[in-house]
Amino acid sequence: MKALQITEFGKAPVLTELPDPTPEPHQAVVDVVAAAINPLDLKIAAGTMRDFFPAPLPYVPGTDFSGRIATPGPGWQIGDPVIGRLDPGTGGAFAEKVVIDAAQLTSAPSQIELKTAAGIPTAAATAWQALVEVANVQPGQTVLIHAAAGGVGSFAVQIARRLGARVIATASGSGVAIAEKLGADSVIDYRQTAFDSRLRGIDVVLDTVGGDVLTRSRAVLKPGGLLVTTPSPAEGAEFVFHTSDAARLAKVADLEVLVDRTLPLADGAQAFAYLAEGHARGKVLLSVA
Ligand SMILES: NC(=O)c1ccc[n+]([C@@H]2O[C@H](COP(=O)([O-])OP(=O)(O)OC[C@H]3O[C@@H](n4cnc5c(N)ncnc54)[C@H](OP(=O)(O)O)[C@@H]3O)[C@@H](O)[C@H]2O)c1
Incomplete structure (x- = not known):
């Protein structure tokens, strides 16, 4: 699969080819449709959050994604539209596939496009x-x-x-x-x-x-x-120390998502640079599929 990867803190993420993830029985694999960038992703990539989130290098950044179930864990069917948030310490959302504890997924809202729903989680x-x-x-x-x-x-x-x-x-x-x-x-x-x-x-x-x-x-x-x-x-x-929680995520899934812009995954470095300016109007998304 294609993924953005950081091999050195402080350097821009680069598009690379990685093996597809292999799920454990309690996990699901999701084909990512879109991912959202958060300031935390920039801070982790800059290397300034190592005391809180000791991200190992090389690191695929990204916590927030929307997509469709490819390999269902408990409770899901192939093709179900979902949103989720990965642990910042492991990251992984800026990729074509993510692997996540199936209990951490939430059904995507039906009133907005799946790609837009990526802006919700964090x-x-x-x-x-x-x-x-x-x-x-x-x-x-x-x-x-x-x-x-x-x-x-x-x-x-x-x-x-x-x-x-x-x-x-x-x-x-x-x-x-x-x-x-x-x-x-x-x-x-x-x-x-x-x-x-x-x-x-x-x-x-x-x-x-x-x-x-x-x-x-x-x-x-x-x-x-x-x-x-x-x-x-x-x-x-x-x-506020935000923690991932699928039940909480379900409570906010019907909110309006203000999208500033959507860039292709390959332009991740450009998207990082834009968010770093600090003037986004709503969410900056990466289009994956
Ligand atoms: N502790 C946690 O668990 C947690 C969770 C989520 C986020 N955060 C942190 O919360 C912060 C905000 O995150 P975010 O995703 O909302 O960031 P963001 O989307 O990048 O925020 C950008 C917005 O900030 C506005 N802004 C900048 N300076 C301002 C000022 N002096 N007064 C009023 N508005 C101003 C900008 O408006 P203008 O263009 O008009 O200036 C822009 O719309 C980040 O530091 C992030 O790391 C922490």
Whole structure:
């Protein structure tokens, strides 16, 4: 099978030919239709996540994929459309075939194309983990979602809205209209207006940017409000450490997937470089089949 591979940390992934995976009895093999790139893939490839995810070299990056069952493990039939998330330590999604514990797969949503569904696993389930499991957002609360047009943010706006919260978002340029369309009640263009000059009394802030945005977010919380962050652990904030969970994935499978662009697997290095710029509108996908 064809796969993107990294042979040295800090180097771009290269398309290569590898043997097809061989499943154990509890595993399934999936013919990948598309895969999604997440910032974590870039961090692992750069070699900066070795303390958390000791990826062995050579390494096939990628956690998120959609596809069809080729070799069914328990509970699946050949041809079933599925989505899933591989362990970041082993990676493997940026390939024509993946092997995964069959219990880690979720049926692909029927309302969107299978290739688009690849955008769901990490970003949508992290947003769910942050807002539902960590922050326990309640109807009527006010939630500030930073980077609302980004991968995690675009799902977080939809989830917060669905939970009955009042949603305030930050974005810039074309991202403002995107955040509004996804369901934000009001959007602050962060390049025009400092959000912390406008907001106070927020129940929950979801920070997916870090640094200065994280620091300034503390001032907008109401007393007892919660700051939830995803880029890295920070004092005074709840860090979300996303874990793969097929049951959680099923809960977010019907969300709208905002696709920034789709590139062929062979252009993986270009896709990595684009995501690294940090201005994606939703998900960057790799088309595999
Ligand atoms: N801890 C975990 O388990 C976990 C899980 C998932 C993700 N993460 C982390 O969460 C972070 C976000 O992930 P992602 O997939 O959402 O990234 P992403 O899709 O690359 O985010 C890009 C978005 O960030 C926006 N942005 C950049 N600077 C901003 C600012 N100062 N204010 C508001 N928006 C800003 C950009 O909008 P503009 O173009 O308008 O600037 C763009 O839309 C990454 O660090 C990732 O590693 C962690």
